[in-house]
Amino acid sequence: MPHADGAVISGHAPASTVSTSETPAAVVAPQRRSHPVVAAVRDVDLPGWQRVLAVVALSAVAYSASYQQILADAIAGSRATYLVVVPLLLAMIATGYRSTPRGVSDSESDWIIATLxxxxxxxxxxxxxxxxxxxxxxxxxxxxxxxxxxxCAVAVMFGVRHTVRMWALWVFAICFATPLPFILATAGLGGSDLAYGLVTATVGAIAVFLAGRCTTVRRRLVAAQGCYAAAGAFVVFAGDHVGRLPTVLVAGGLIPVAATVLLARLAKASNPVAAAPTHRSLPRRPLTSLAILGATAVALLATTPIAVRPTTMPTIDANWADRADLTAPTSFPFVTDFLGPQSTLVRYDLPGSAVVPAAAVDVMTTPDPAALDDFADAVWYPTSRPLDYRPITGPSVPLGARVIHTNADAATDGAGRDWYAVTWTWRAGALNQRVTVVVSQTIDGDQTPPAPQPLSLVHTAVRPALWVARQQPSADGTVDPRVSQRATQVMSLFAPPADVAAEAPAGD
Incomplete structure (x- = not known):
């Protein structure tokens, strides 16, 4: 009932006496709050080293088959053996980025940029x-x-800012993830095992310099030079005795890692504050991010194409050239720059006539089958645009043969330098050979096929890039039947019959 002064002491207060600005907290809808256990499950704050291990593990799953192929090729004598230590050098360079960048990282933005x-x-x-x-x-x-x-994995786990800051690592990875620049550099130094080891030592020294971000440029240069000197000494005095793979592991892996560890310790001893990692918090990541990365890694493992190399190859007598009356070979010494000092490249010329085009038989020989595989897709003859090999079969065609040719229909200078080639690999005695029958597309026999030429960065990168940029058509053109018949006739001189050709393991 109401009191004398009008206050309400019992019952319900009139609606008009209750101010909306003074609404009790009890009548306000409570805000949703995440339970701390649920939040901990949804978002995790992993330390930096655990994130590194996660990236390494996911990469190992995604591209384990590719690395196994690289390792198998290295054991077989590949000229791309240095690829075995590239993952180690990348991890070594990454250790130089010990501090996290300033600024706020947004998980959704990182995922969007990484996906794009x-x-x-x-x-x-x-x-x-x-x-x-x-x-x-x-x-x-x-x-x-x-x-x-x-x-992409680093952008998700560490943030886009941190990924962009590691630009030097990505430049290093792009330059050395594909073996052709390394092989061309080795060829420029003569292609010997010594040249191979010194180029490997150079790659390791560059990695040491990039990994020393915690100290001054002068010390980084001294460490890189010391690494190169030690690795070079090992190559000179021990490279010929231990083989290519052990040389790469020591000169391109063990010595650079040791130099990087020593540089980091010296930097910490001279300036502990500058060398110590800064402990800014890394962006929190939900467990769903790890799950999505894991699923993507498995998908990459299942879908990444792997070049399946034949375990067997056809064999033939070592004197097959003599039996085919191929005489007076012309030698091309440049092949040792690419296939190694024990390789050879010779040409046997087969003159044409008024109705038969001129032809030639080019034979690359090496004891290392993996070295031939490294250049299986190389085009050793002049061409104005990138050409593609395609398989070919026939009664006189050896097993695994492929054909390639220029487009004579698109010729504009009338020089008659167009050619048609069939190539394959076999074992001749204890050696491995890639044989190429090259036929001129000039029918009257006056024009000989072009001679093989060494690979260069201009022919394998600059000109193809300009051709792709101009969006030129990739028509193959037609080949005169007399040209392909000439190639078949030459192959019939020495190709082993398909029903009696023996096979032997390619690695023997």
Whole structure:
């Protein structure tokens, strides 16, 4: 009932006496709050080293088959053996980025940018591989997909800011993830095992310099030079005795890692504050991010194309050239720059006539089958645009033969330098050979096929890039039947019959 002064002491207060600005907290709808256990499950704050291990483990799952192939090729004598230590050098360079960047990282933005980067990068690699399949095989362009995956994984786990700050690592990875630049550099120094080891030592020294971000440029230069001197000494005095793979592991892996560890300790001893990592908090990541990365890694493992190399190859007598009356060979010494000092390249000329085009038989010989596989997609003859190999079969065609030719229909200078070639690999005695029958597309026999020429960065990168940029058509053109018949006739002189050709393991 109401009191004398009008106050309400019992019952319900009139609605008009209750002010909306003084509404009790009890009548306000409570805000939703995440339970601390649920939040901990949804978002995790992993330390930096655990994130590094996660990226390494996911990469190992995604591209384990690719690395197994690289290791198998290295054991077989590949000229791309240095690829075995590239993951180690990348991890070593990454250790130089010990501090997290300033600024706020947004998980959704990081995921969006990483997704766009991954889709764009993989699409470009796929389109270039489809546009120039053999050239992409020579470059092993699919290995760049590993770099794209690493950049995306780092962007998700550490943030886009941290990924962009590591630009030097990505430049190093792009330069050395594909073996052709390394092989061309080795060829420029003569192609010997000594040259191979010194180029490997140079790559390791560059990695040491990039990994020393915690100290001054002067000390980084001294450490890189010391690494190169130690690795070079090992190559000079022990390289010929231990083999290519052990040389790469020591000169390109063990010595650079030791130099980086020593540089980090010296930097910490001289300036502990500058060398110590800064402990800014890393962006929190939900467990769903790890689950999505894991599923993507498994999908990459299942879908990444792997070049399946034949375990057997046809064999033939070592004196097959004599039996075919191939005499007076012309030697091309440049092949040792690419296939190693024990390799040879000779040409047997087969003159033409008024109705038969001139032909030639080029024979590359090496004791290392993996060295031939490194250049399986190389085009050793002059061409104005990238060409692609395609398989060919026939009664006189050896097993695994492929054909390639220029487009004579598109010729504009009338020089008659167009050619048609059939190539294959076999074992001749204890050696491995790649035989190429080259036929001129000039029918009257006056024009001989062009001679093989060494690979260069201009022919394998600059000119193809300009051709792709101009969006030129990739028509193969037609080949006169007399040209292909001439190639078949030459192959019938020495090709082993398909029903009696013996086979032997390629690695024997």
């Amino acid at each position: 980067l991954g889709v764009a990068g993989m699409t470009v690699i796929h389109l270039l591989s489809a546009r120039a399949e053999s050239l992409a095989g020579l470059w092993r362009l699919q290995l760049l997909a590993i770099v794209v995956w690493l950049a």
